[in-house]
Amino acid sequence: MTPMQSKIAAGGRCLRSCGLVLALLLAAALAWPAPARADPFAAIAATNFDAVADGVRALAVSGNPRAAAVIAALRDGRLYAWRWPRPDAPLFIRTDSGFADARTGAKVSAPPPLNLRRVIVNDSVRAAIETAEGALDLFSPQPAARRRAAEALYQSAAPGALPLIERALAKERDAGVARVLREAKAATLLKSGSGDIPARLAAVAELAARADLSARSLLASLQGQPPTVASAISAAIATIDRRLELWGLLENVYYGISLGAVLLLAASGLAITFGVMGVINMAHGEMVMVGAYTTFVVQQLIAAFAPALTELGLLFAIPAAFVVAGLLGMAIERTLIRFLYGRPLETLLATWGLSLILQQAVRSIFGPTNQNVTSPDWMSGAVSLGGLTLTVNRLWIIAFAILVLAALMAVLRWGGLGRNIRAVMQNRRMAAAMGIRTPWIDALTFGLGSGIAGIAGVALSQIDNVSPNLGQNYIIDSFLVVVVGGVGNLWGTLFGAMLLGVVDKFVEPFEGAVLAKIIVLVFLILFIQRRPGGMFPLKGRAAEA
Amino acid sequence: MRADRLTIATLACVLGGAALLAALNLLTPAGSAVHVPSFVISLVGKYLCYAILAVAIDLVWGYAGILTLGHAAFFALGGYAMGMYLMREIGARGVYANPVLPDFMVFIGWNKLPWYWYGFDHFWFALAMVALVPGVLAWVFGWFAFRSRVSGVYLSIITQALTYALMLAFFRNDMGFGGNNGMTDFKDIAGFPLNRETTSVGLMLITAAVLATAFVLARAAMRTRFGKVLVAIRDAEARTRFLGYRPEAYKLAVWVASAVIAGIGGALYVPQVGIINPSEFAPGNSIEAVIWVAVGGRATLAGAILGAVLVNLGKTWFTSALPELWLFAIGLLFILVTVFLPRGIIGLVAGRGAAALPEHEPAAANSAAREATG
Known part of the structure; x- marks a missing residue:
């Protein structure tokens, strides 16, 4: 030519x-x-x-x-x-x-x-x-680059690439890359409609082993195959569907744990103020909100005065939020809540009023719009694990929630403050007789719970909108977590948060987020019906309170 | 006898005031100095609906000690039942001129009326549903809650979760209740056009009459043995149980009655404000309604009415004059009333003994028990 x-x-x-x-x-x-x-x-x-x-x-x-x-x-x-x-x-x-x-x-x-x-x-x-x-x-000498290239060839499945793939496959030493190359070869072969029946069957088997959504849609798109191949394809699709279902199940568990971690963060502080002290603090959500706004302010300050530390801003925000929310909580305890001990329903109403005031105060200072809290680089991105894609910020939040809970348990178990808190809660008069200043311990306990809520705000600022309404979204769920888990029991709080999170995420794909909430609520009422003991750790006449 | 005077004074204020306003609206010319404009009539009608809700809350909170944070849910459900009737009543006059389907259903592409909308073209059916829907929900909820002895703040939190869940549910378009926008653009009720002044006056008068009836019936019921047992349950549930009463049955009865009253209030509310949407379920609304009762005075019924009207007058004034400060004002009101005015305005005015609310006794008992058991 x-x-x-x-x-x-x-x-x-x-x-x-x-x-x-x-x-x-x-x-x-x-x-x-x-x-x-x-x-x-x-x-x-x-x-x-x-x-x-x-x-x-x-x-x-x-x-x-x-x-x-x-x-x-x-x-x-x-x-x-x-x-x-x-x-x-x-x-x-x-x-x-x-x-x-x-x-x-x-x-x-x-x-x-x-x-x-x-x-x-x-x-x-x-x-x-x-x-x-x-x-x-x-x-390329790098397996990662080879893998990327093979993956791209798999996705495009361009008919012309088949000889290339074969050549690369012959050279490939890395098992993982070779697998992707075989998958690319299979996809290309099937897409081009070439190859004899055994080759096609082998290709279908290869894609069935890959078992992800792209393999499924590729298989589903194949038309006009010989009967043996067609039946192999439908069998492969069924296999893939089962595999996807399994991964979906695991994904739901992960999402549930992730939501549970968020709930756990929001509820840990409440487990102190409500669980240990018995104070119904409806302004607890606003403490979370204050923590989130503290994160925002810390970020602004760092951006203004020390831009080099931007990546570590969150690490500074955590103690700042703890201190700000904790001091605010102590102030609330000293000026309002101590007048309402023993009157839980009144406490509820008064702290609700307080939450309205805090919301409006933040709205007046920062404006009603969402504030932009940036995520550091080390918290963005995703890790894939088999068929799962785990976002890094969620992983951090899960780790952080566990860390906070562990720290809280350690403080209560071994810390001097924790010992005093337990003494006062177990027997106030005896503790007072031993020289513990019980009003001061009350204030510190409330401050501790509020400070934990502030820390939760730091974490939530990474995944939710920082707005004056931030806290409202979590207050009902937090109370439910503490109530389900059993009042005054941090392990119970962990259990309650994970239970609520996982149940919610399991119902969600079938019924939608809203119905999931409703179903969880009904489930809760039934749960309380079955396990009223989990609801009422107090015995005797105090149960009437 | 002082309590009787209070009852008579309340009835006189509600019925007399409503009649006076109606007369001033209908019988005086529009330019006259004493003329009451129509917007005031519908505003007063709205306040009276809130007062009905407050009476319902006072029944369960004041007398039975159940702090409900979800009563606006029953109010809104009654309102939705009425709203469904009003939507069907629009008929072919809607934007899409569909004689059967409400506009929002045509808009989201439905071509068949869902089964739960059947019957709402009849006024009597809607009236029955106004009472039945909140009543049945309250019965189911209360049966579970009271039987498992969920009480105190736990019950409060669950009621709040209930109304929250309902709010989320009604926000969904596929529920078939208009989703986010709810229902509006009503034309007439039982043949009376809603945009006519006499209709709104009539609705206001009916609301006043319903409020007065609910007040009198509740007042009478609370003076019977039933009411006395409720108060006993409120003050010492365990002791009452040991005396052979079944607190859960009493609580359930008053809870369902209260939900029905709230539902009726909601049904009267919707034609007067002309709209019902899911934000009526917002947990904040229920808590705000509780503070009306607290402001007026718990366990007085008259105080509930007074508190509902006063707080809402204040809200109307604040939200137009100082909208920024309304949340501060209501927040402070919550705090000040609970800390300094536990008996409310009626308690303050009537002095000791009138409200018969032994605030100190259970508080002392509780704290003693708390100290004892930790």
Whole structure:
């Protein structure tokens, strides 16, 4: 085929048959043993598009270290060839400072411009470049890059890539990458409709083993297969559906634990103020909100005075939120709640009023709109684990919630303050007789619970809108967690939070988020019916309170 | 006898005041100095509906000691039942002119009336539902809650969760209750056009009459043996139980009655304000309603009415004059009333003994028990 004939042919048929032509050419090109082949650089320097495309592909799989640079230059229109045929077929890459030899990368003195022509591309060459760039990574020394390239080939399933994949597969030593390559091969084979029945069956089996949503949709999209293959496909789809269901189940568990961690954070402070002290603090959600706003203020301060510490802003926000919310809580205890001990219903109403005041105060100071709290880099991104995608910030929150709960337990169990708190709660008069200043301990206990709520606010600022209404969204759930878990028992709080979170997320996919809430509520009422003991740790007449 | 005077004074205020306003609206010319404009009539009608809700809350909180934080749910359910009737009553006059389906259903592409909308084209059916729906919900909820002896703040939190769940549910479009926008654009009620002045006066007078009836019946019921047992349960549930009474049955009875009263209040509310939407279920509304009762005085019924009207007058004034400060004002009201005015205004005015609310005794007993058992 002379260049001229080929050009005429390409002009007429290219759009219709370029895929087939390319595939044939490529197959032909790759079938030739590499040493006997013409120099791919010379092919790229040729004047017909098919030869260029062929050259691009050949170069891509040649393993030549210059391949990436030359193909990128061709893509960007920076590749130049000699205007007239020359046996050595020189190629130049135009750089910012002049020209470089495409073969060696060495800087060359500028050739006379009249002797140069830019190597132009058409659609088929462009397609070849795209495949080649994917394929280049297939031969990269880094397994991760090879894996990415194989994954891209799998996703595109471009028919022309089949020989490339086979070649890469033959070379591949990494089992993980080889698996992806086999999957890419299977996808490409099935998509192109080529291959005999055993090959297709093997490809279907390969995709069934991959068992993700993309494999399922690819299999579902296949039409007009022979009956044996078609039945294998439907069986494979059923297998994948079962696998996906299993992963979905695990995903729900993860989401449930993640929601449970959020609930746990919000409820830990309440487990102190409500669980240990018996104070119904409806302004607890506002303590969380204050913590979130403290995070915002700390971030603003850091951005203004120490921009270098931006990434660590959250670490400063945690103690700041604890102190701010804790001091606020102590002030509330001293000025309001201590007058209402023993009157839980009145406490509820008064603290509700307080929550309205705090909300409006924050709204007046910061405005009613959401404040933008940024997440540091180390909290963004996602990790994939099998069929699961776990977002990093949720993982941090789960870890943080457990950490906070553990710290709280440690303080109550071993700390001096914790000992005093337990003494006062177990027997106030005896504790007072031992010299413990019980009113002061009350204030500190309430401050501790409020401070924990403030810390929860730091975490929630990462996943929720920082607005004056932030706390309201959590107050009902937090109370439910503490009530389900059993009042005055931090393990119970952990249990309650995880139970509520997991149940909520399990019902959600079937019934929607709203009905899930309602079902959880009904479940709770039934739970309380079955386990009233979990509700009332107090005995005797105090249970009436 | 002082209590009787209070009853008579309350009835006189409610019925007399309503009649006076109605007369001033209908019988005086629009330009006259004593003329009462229609918006005041519907505003007063709204306050009276709130007062009905307050009476319902006072029954359970004041007398039975059940602090409900979800009574607005029953109010709103009654309102929705009435709203459904009013929607059907629009008929083919809606934007889409569908004789059967309300506009919002046509809008979301439904072509068949859901089964739970059947019957709401009849006024009597809607009236029955106004009482039945809140009543049945209250019965089911109360049966579970009281039987398992959920009480005190736990019950409060669960009632709050109940209204919260209902709010979320009614926000959903697929529930078939208009979703976010609720129901509005009502045309007429039982043949009377809602935009006519006489209709709103009539509704206001009916509301006043219903309020007076609810007040008198509640007052009478609380003077019977039933009422006395309720107060005994409030003050010492265990002792009452040991005396052979079944507190859960008494609580359930007053709880259901209270829910029905609240539902009727809601049903009267909807035609007067012209809209019902899921925000009526917001937990904040229920708690605000509790503070009306606290402001007026618990366990007085008259105080509930007084508190509802006073607080809402204040709200109307604040939200138009100083909207920023309303939450501060209501928040402070919550705190000041609970700390300094536990008996409310009626308690303050009537002095000791009138409200018969032994505030100190259970408080002392509770704290003693708390000290004893930790």
